[in-house]
Amino acid sequence: MHKRPQPAFRALQAILLSALVVALAGAGDPGTRFTQIGHQLMCICGCNQILLECNHVGCPDSDGMRNELMAAVERGDSDSLVEQAFVQKYGPTVLAAPTTAGFDRTAWIAPIVAFVLGFGVVILVVRAWRNRPEPALADGVVPTRGADLDRFREQAGKETDL
Amino acid sequence: MAQIGNYALYFALALSAYSFFFGLLALIYPNDRMQVLGETARRAGVVVFGAVLLAATALVAAAFRNDFSIAYIFHHSNRDLPGPYKFAVLWSGQEGSLVFWALLLSGYGFVLRLRYKTDQRLFAYASVVMAAVQVFFFSLICFAANPFGLIQGPLRADGAGLNPLLQYPEMVIHPPMLYLGYVGFTVPFAFALGALIMKYPGEKWIQITRRWTMVTWAFLTCGIFLGSHWAYSVLGWGGYWGWDPVENASLMPWLAGTAFLHSVMMQEKRGMLKVWNMWLVFATFWLAILGTFLTRSGMISSVHAFAQSSIGSWFAWFLAISFAVFVFFFVKNRSSLRSEHKLESLVSRESSFLFNNLLFVLLCLDVLWGTWFPKLSELVQGNKVTVGGPFYNRVAIPVAMLLLILTALGPLLAWRKTSFESLKRNFKWPLIGGLVIALFVMLTPQSWGSIFGLKPWKDIGNFYALMSVFLSALVTFTVASEFYRGGRVISDKTGQGMFASMVQLTHRNTRRYGGYIVHFGVALVIIGFSGSALNQEKEMEMGFGDKMTIGNYELICRSYTQDDNANEGSEWAIIDVNQNGQRIATMTPLRVFYKASQQASTKPDIRSTFKEDLYLVYEGQNDKGQPVIKAHLNPLVIWIWLGAWVMVGGTALGLVENAPVPVTVASRKLVRAPASVAAGD
Numbered sequence: 001m002h003k004r005p006q007p008a009f010r011a012l013q014a015i016l017l018s019a020l021v022v023a024l025a026g027a028g029d030p031g032t033r034f035t036q037i038g039h040q041l042m043c044i045c046g047c048n049q050i051l052l053e054c055n056h057v058g059c060p061d062s063d064g065m066r067n068e069l070m071a072a073v074e075r076g077d078s079d080s081l082v083e084q085a086f087v088q089k090y091g092p093t094v095l096a097a098p099t100t101a102g103f104d105r106t107a108w109i110a111p112i113v114a115f116v117l118g119f120g121v122v123i124l125v126v127r128a129w130r131n132r133p134e135p136a137l138a139d140g141v142v143p144t145r146g147a148d149l150d151r152f153r154e155q156a157g158k159e160t161d162l
Numbered sequence: 163m164a165q166i167g168n169y170a171l172y173f174a175l176a177l178s179a180y181s182f183f184f185g186l187l188a189l190i191y192p193n194d195r196m197q198v199l200g201e202t203a204r205r206a207g208v209v210v211f212g213a214v215l216l217a218a219t220a221l222v223a224a225a226f227r228n229d230f231s232i233a234y235i236f237h238h239s240n241r242d243l244p245g246p247y248k249f250a251v252l253w254s255g256q257e258g259s260l261v262f263w264a265l266l267l268s269g270y271g272f273v274l275r276l277r278y279k280t281d282q283r284l285f286a287y288a289s290v291v292m293a294a295v296q297v298f299f300f301s302l303i304c305f306a307a308n309p310f311g312l313i314q315g316p317l318r319a320d321g322a323g324l325n326p327l328l329q330y331p332e333m334v335i336h337p338p339m340l341y342l343g344y345v346g347f348t349v350p351f352a353f354a355l356g357a358l359i360m361k362y363p364g365e366k367w368i369q370i371t372r373r374w375t376m377v378t379w380a381f382l383t384c385g386i387f388l389g390s391h392w393a394y395s396v397l398g399w400g401g402y403w404g405w406d407p408v409e410n411a412s413l414m415p416w417l418a419g420t421a422f423l424h425s426v427m428m429q430e431k432r433g434m435l436k437v438w439n440m441w442l443v444f445a446t447f448w449l450a451i452l453g454t455f456l457t458r459s460g461m462i463s464s465v466h467a468f469a470q471s472s473i474g475s476w477f478a479w480f481l482a483i484s485f486a487v488f489v490f491f492f493v494k495n496r497s498s499l500r501s502e503h504k505l506e507s508l509v510s511r512e513s514s515f516l517f518n519n520l521l522f523v524l525l526c527l528d529v530l531w532g533t534w535f536p537k538l539s540e541l542v543q544g545n546k547v548t549v550g551g552p553f554y555n556r557v558a559i560p561v562a563m564l565l566l567i568l569t570a571l572g573p574l575l576a577w578r579k580t581s582f583e584s585l586k587r588n589f590k591w592p593l594i595g596g597l598v599i600a601l602f603v604m605l606t607p608q609s610w611g612s613i614f615g616l617k618p619w620k621d622i623g624n625f626y627a628l629m630s631v632f633l634s635a636l637v638t639f640t641v642a643s644e645f646y647r648g649g650r651v652i653s654d655k656t657g658q659g660m661f662a663s664m665v666q667l668t669h670r671n672t673r674r675y676g677g678y679i680v681h682f683g684v685a686l687v688i689i690g691f692s693g694s695a696l697n698q699e700k701e702m703e704m705g706f707g708d709k710m711t712i713g714n715y716e717l718i719c720r721s722y723t724q725d726d727n728a729n730e731g732s733e734w735a736i737i738d739v740n741q742n743g744q745r746i747a748t749m750t751p752l753r754v755f756y757k758a759s760q761q762a763s764t765k766p767d768i769r770s771t772f773k774e775d776l777y778l779v780y781e782g783q784n785d786k787g788q789p790v791i792k793a794h795l796n797p798l799v800i801w802i803w804l805g806a807w808v809m810v811g812g813t814a815l816g817l818v819e820n821a822p823v824p825v826t827v828a829s830r831k832l833v834r835a836p837a838s839v840a841a842g843d
Contacts, residue, residue, distance in 0.1 A: 042548050048406060050551060052699075053399040096550035098535065103543045107535050111528045111557045118520045126513055129434075129505035 030073045037082055038069055040097065044090050065090075164232050164310040167220035171261075171310075174213035174268070175300035181207035182293035189286060200286060204275050207289055210296060211265075211272035218265045221258060221309055225251040230321050233313045234258055240321040240758035242728040246334050247324055253337040254328050256458065256473070257309035262338070263454075264299045266345040271296065274349060284367055287356025288349070295348050298480050306473050323758025330396045336388035340412060343382025344450040347415060349374040350422075351447035354440055358491050361498040368429050368439070373817060375426070379419050380813040386412050387806035398764040398779045400699060400794035402802065405554045410533045411453025414526050418446040421522035428515050431577060436499040438519070444488050449526070451481055456533070507579035514572040521565045528557045559626055566633040566688060569681050570596075570640045588647075592639035600632035616695070627695035634685035634692075641678045641685075648675075669821035676816025683812055686805030693774070693798030701792045703784045704735065713795040715776055716740040720748070722789045731755045735780050735789040739769065751780040751791065775799045 035052065043054035045061040051069070054062040065086075072082045086094045098104035181203045188200025221234070225248040230236040238255045239248055253259040271292045278285040303309070350371040357367040389412065394402040403409060422442040428435040455477035505512055532549045540546045574580070574588045608615030618625040649664035656663065668675040702710045704719035711717070721736040732754045739747040749767040756763070769776040777794040784790055 040552055042550060048550075049399060049404065053401060053404075091545070093546055093548045096548055097553040097556075098539070098547045098549060103539060104547060107531070107539075107547075107549065107553065108557075110531055111524075114527055114531075115524055115561070118524050122516050122520050126505060126508060126516065129501075130508075132504035 030070075033079070034070055034073050037073065037079055038066065040083070040095065041065070041069070041086055042094055042096050044094055050096055163220045163224040163227065163229055164312060167217045167224075167310040168308070170213045170217035170220065171300065171304050171308075174210050174217065174264070175297065175304050177206045177210045177213060178293050178296035178300055181210065182290055182297055185286060185290040185293060189283075189290060203293075204278060204286070204289055207271055207275045207293055207296075211268040214261070214265045214268045214300075218252060218261050221261060222249055222252055225249075228321070230318050231312055232309075233311045234309045236313050236318060236321045238321070238324055240323040240729075242758070243321075243324055244329075244729070246331070247329055250328065250334050250337075251324065253341070254324055254333075255309075257303070257307045257311075259337070259341075260299065260303050260307050261309055263341055263345055264296070264303060266338075266341050267292070267296055267299060267348060270346060270349050274352070280370060281366065283360065284353065284356055284362060284370070287360055288352040291352035291355050292348060295352075298476075302473060302476050306476055320758060323756055326754065326756045326761045326763035327396055329756070329763075330392060332388055332392040332395070336385060336392050338385075339381050339388055340385030343378055343385045344412075344415065344453065346374065346378030346381060347419060347447045347450045349378065350443050354443040355488060355491065358440060358488075358495055358498075361495050363498075365430055365433065368426055371443075372426060372430075375419065375423060376813055376817055379416070379423060380810050382412065382416050382419065383806065383813070384810050386416060387803065391803060394799070395768065396763075396765065398766045400697070400766075400777050400779070400792075400796060401694075402799070405532070405549075405551050407533045408453075408457050410529045411449075411456045414453060414529055414533075415446050415449040417522050417526040417529070418442055418449055421519045421526075422446055424515050424522075425519045428512060432512060434501045434505075434512065435515075435519075436501055437496065440492065440499060442519075445526075448481065448484065449530075451477065451484070455481060509575065509580045509582065509585065511572065511575045511577045511580075514568055514575050518565065518568050518572060521561055521568065525558055525561050525565070528561065529554070532557070562688075563626070563629055563633060566630075566637060566684075569684065570633065570636040573640055573644050573678060573681070588643065589640075592636055592643055595639040596632050596636035599635035600628060603631050604628060623695035627692040630688045630692035634688045637681055637685040641682045644678055645675070666821075668815070669818075672818045672820055673816045676812045676814075676818075679812030679815060680809050681812075683805045683808030683810075686801050686808055688805075690798045690800070690802030690805060693796065693801070696797050698795040699792065701781065701790065703786075703788050704737075704791050705786070705788045710791070710793060712776075712793045713774070714741055715793075715795070717749075717778070717791070717793060719789070719791070728757075730757060733780065733783070733789070735778075735791055737767075737778060737791065739776065749776070749778050751778040753780045753782065770800045772800060773797065 038052035039050055041051040043049050043051045043059065043062045043065065045054065045059050047054055047059070051062060051065055068086075069082065072085065077085070083095060092099075098107040100108060183203075184199045185203035185207070188196040188203060221232075224232050224235050225239045226245075228235075228239070228241050230239075234255055234257050235251065238258065239251045243251075251258060253262040271289070274285065274292060275289050278289070353367050353371045353374070356362070389409070390402040393404070394400075422439065425435050425439055425442060429439050455474060458473050458477060507513070532553055535549045536546045570592065571589070574585060576584070603614055604616050604618070606614040616624050616628045616631070618628045645664050645667065646660075648667040649660050652658065652663035652667055653660055656666075658666065698712055700710060700712050702708070704710065704717075706719060706721065708719045709716055716739075718738045718740065719735060720738050723734050723736070725732045725734065732752050734750050734752045737749045737751070738745050739749055747769050749769060751767045752765050754763050754765055755761075764779055764781070766777055766779045768778075774795055774797040777796055779792040779794070781790040781792050
């Protein structure tokens with residue numbers, strides 16, 4: 001038997017849905033789409049610049065590419081269709097970032113793997129260091145503990161907080 | 163000139179080789195006779211600087227004398243090139259810039275070898291490592307990239323001229339700063355490797371290299387921001403950072419160096435992270451050389467890259483050999499790098515440094531990965547892909563955000579252990595302040611200015627921008643609270659005013675408070691970056707009297723004209739800028755045609771305010787001869803340059819010696835409690 005969703009859960013759903021609607025509103029506007037897609041493509045004149053940022057005097061390619069992009073957006077082609085058409089015509093280097101298919105996927109996965117591994121290693125290091133035994137004390141030295149230690153720490157904290 | 167320069171370079175190579183071999187012998191056989199030889203090796207190292215200075219002077223003199231018999235001068239200068247740019251000819255091409263690199267390296271070596279009395283044996287090791295690096299660079303210059311090669315065929319009356327993009331005042335400062343940064347990391351590396359080889363006891367080598375690293379880091383910071391400013395002011399695409407491989411090449415050693423500047427405190431204060439620091443120093447040096455390899459080998463396409471040449475293989479070998487040497491000594495002597503202390507709590511300055519280092523290194527690896535991925539893709543699947551801004555923005559920005567959180571939290575954490583109560587107490591007001599600022603920016607109508615009215619749900623750019631504003635405000639308030647709390651303690655003790663107390667506080671521990679000022683500078687830079695989410699641009703063909711509106715500005719084309727001199731011809735547009743019906747400025751974007759190189763370049767006109775930059779570019783002319791004007795409205799850009807200055811100023815402050823702390827001792831009484839001391843970092 002299914003439980004009925006709690007009111008708080010419903011409210012959360014409503015908020016998320018509203019946020020999605022607001023986020024997607026305007027996404028179909030041709031000007032916005034032109035700018036968005038144009039910043040995902042590269043100019044192929046060799047300048048290594050984003051298509052909409054290429055400012056070479058007399059660039060032989062960027063004007064034509066922008067016109068093609070504008071035409072595709074006005075036709076109502078989807079983002080992926082526009083990008084595919086550009087890749088077919090100009091090759092894969094026309095995309096400003098690797099795709100999420102095939103070997104290109106590793107470009108996106110590697111940083112995440114590095115992040116997770118890095119955090120894992122640091123946490124292991126922290127745990128190992130915390131469990132490290134106290135250094136042995138010379139004979140006759142009594143380590144300070146408990147309230148005395150806290151008092152000394154507070155004093156040191158005050159004096160070194162300058 | 164060519165002969166003088168050549169002889170000077172070969173002499174510098176011979177002296178460097180002498181300094182290396184006999185310095186090494188003196189270290190291997192430490193008897194009296196060898197010590198004398200070691201001293202001659204040190205002096206030879208000092209003289210190298212004079213020799214390479216002579217070679218560099220010869221090259222600059224050749225540029226001023228229009229000696230086009232030298233191929234390098236022919237390719238990078240012309241008769242009508244203005245004086246300061248003739249000076250810049252030294253670093254405007256491959257061969258000259260290598261001479262400049264060698265000059266700076268020898269300059270650092272000169273200072274290092276003169277200061278040898280600080281610790282003679284450690285400095286002797288460092289001097290040998292420096293000499294080895296010098297031998298590599300001088301061999302490269304003498305045998306593979308000689309700047310004094312003579313031109314083939316008949317002599318030409320005039321040179322081909324300097325690249326138009328380099329004919330800008332900042333180009334006279336940016337490369338030297340950047341190179342001072344790149345080259346400077348050789349010094350900490352030389353000390354680190356020396357300390358590793360001799361199993362140097364204690365942390366003194368870290369203290370010796372700290373200042374070198376800070377100076378170098380400041381130069382690299384300055385170089386990177388000057389480069390960004392140059393790109394913004396000259397390239398005319400309206401941006402300041404394009405994630406180009408050569409830009410990345412400067413960012414990677416900066417990130418590793420920044421990680422080192424933080425982690426080095428762990429070693430100084432707690433004797434921890436010795437192995438890590440050793441690797442970070444090496445990585446910083448290695449990444450600086452790798453950056454040079456990327457620039458020079460033509461292996462990775464870049465707008466900045468020098469022409470493809472054979473020297474890439476030289477750098478590849480040098481990278482491999484330096485890696486092998488470092489790993490050999492690390493494996494051999496790693497037992498001398500054991501940490502002494504244990505970590506007491508996860509909520510402590512130590513663990514914040516650990517995570518800070520992790521994030522810096524991750525950021526560095528992300529940039530390295532993105533830079534090399536096109537090559538990797540070509541090797542694996544046979545075709546190149548582009549890894550541009552969209553990739554880095556998605557991968558690097560979240561990590562940078564986490565770093566900002568740590569920048570805000572870190573200073574509030576004490577060494578060893580921090581109680582949650584104290585963290586809550588110290589963090590409460592900065593957090594409230596940050597939230598208030600973020601809400602203010604979010605809820606204010608956009609008509610107040612282009613940065614206001616950020617809606618984080620609108621797109622990811624807006625979300626990041628608002629987070630940047632929030633975290634930057636948090637960092638700023640944290641820094642301010644640290645100054646305030648410290649100032650208040652001194653004020654209570656001495657009765658001085660708050661400002662005077664804060665100045666005294668800073669003098670007592672310049673490194674700590676200089677560091678906080680650097681953090682504040684970073685916050686300003688991030689605020690500047692956040693503005694890019696709201697950039698606007700428009701393009702229009704503008705005849706006489708035509709109008710264009712962008713943001714709150716109305717642009718009216720008043721006129722367009724042309725100009726001509728011996729070096730260049732130019733086309734101008736004269737644009738009146740109105741706001742609320744009032745003329746507030748006249749701007750003149752232009753396009754310049756350089757006669758010697760037969761190349762054109764745009765020179766944008768920028769009107770900067772704290773709120774936004776109005777950035778006009780003369781794109782060209784239409785069929786009717788009317789100018790095509792592109793207008794960008796870039797919010798908050800000026801904050802980036804201000805932040806950069808604050809960062810450099812904070813670093814300079816950190817280099818100042820601490821003022822002695824006044825010790826008050828009551829007469830005829832036993833001092834039971836210690837007098838106040840300056841803070842640890």
